[in-house]
Amino acid sequence: MHSLGLIPYQEAWDLQVRLANEIADGLRSPTLLLLEHPHTYTFGRGGDLKHLLWDETTLEEKGIEVHWVDRGGDVTYHGPGQLVGYPLLPLGTPDTQSAQQKGKGHLPQVDYIEYLRKLETALIVALAKMGVTGQQFPGLTGVWIHLPPPKSNSQGTLMASLHPSKIASIGVKVDAHGISRHGFSLNVNPDMSYWDGIVACGLEDYPGISLANLISPLPSQQTVLESVVAGFGEVFNFSMQEKAI
Numbered sequence: 001m002h003s004l005g006l007i008p009y010q011e012a013w014d015l016q017v018r019l020a021n022e023i024a025d026g027l028r029s030p031t032l033l034l035l036e037h038p039h040t041y042t043f044g045r046g047g048d049l050k051h052l053l054w055d056e057t058t059l060e061e062k063g064i065e066v067h068w069v070d071r072g073g074d075v076t077y078h079g080p081g082q083l084v085g086y087p088l089l090p091l092g093t094p095d096t097q098s099a100q101q102k103g104k105g106h107l108p109q110v111d112y113i114e115y116l117r118k119l120e121t122a123l124i125v126a127l128a129k130m131g132v133t134g135q136q137f138p139g140l141t142g143v144w145i146h147l148p149p150p151k152s153n154s155q156g157t158l159m160a161s162l163h164p165s166k167i168a169s170i171g172v173k174v175d176a177h178g179i180s181r182h183g184f185s186l187n188v189n190p191d192m193s194y195w196d197g198i199v200a201c202g203l204e205d206y207p208g209i210s211l212a213n214l215i216s217p218l219p220s221q222q223t224v225l226e227s228v229v230a231g232f233g234e235v236f237n238f239s240m241q242e243k244a245i
Contacts, residue, residue: 024177092178126231165209
């Protein structure tokens with residue numbers, strides 16, 4: 001595990017590429033990068049530009065970079081106060097025969113859905129260590145908070161239940177060597193107004209939420225990081241050690 005602090009998105013992306021290649025070559029153990037980014041919107045392979053709601057002038061005024069990347073999913077936000085994790089794990093071995101025939105690796109043995117569910121479970125375990133109940137949501141990726149339904153109005157009519165709120169987003173890629181890249185982001189205490197500039201993950205009417213909305217006093221970023229490391233180690237059965245790059 002490497003804790004990197006605040007690091008520009010492109011720098012972290014380049015680092016993922018380098019470390020993933022080292023893991024594929026047997027020069028490095030499976031690795032988890034934990035960090036924060038400056039204000040950034042990223043679009044995955046399923047990204048739709050219409051889900052970017054702010055114009056170029058507003059993006060510049062707010063200091064937001066926009067990147068189109070090779071993970072799955074649509075648009076999401078990264079920024080200070082959010083803990084981002086990039087697990088670089090060997091999930092499968094390339095099919096050499098398919099690679100020779102098609103000119104690229106083929107990974108039929110990688111269960112992408114199982115990997116996504118394990119990432120969600122690791123974050124749910126981490127949240128539980130801080131007294132927060134996170135849940136999976138059928139048909140959607142990420143970790144969700146189910147808030148209590150609103151009370152009846154003054155006429156005694158029961159108002160409609162709220163949609164669950166997303167506290168963690170997940171978007172991944174598995175490269176031609178079977179190494180995972182990209183990963184998850186957990187909202188600790190970010191400026192939630194930056195979600196106003198996008199339709200996050202292409203989902204309307206599903207609000208975001210942070211630990212700061214749920215816990216008082218808010219645990220330190222280091223405490224949150226340690227909880228995530230512990231949850232990740234438990235679910236993926238790794239002995240977690242912090243090392244320098």
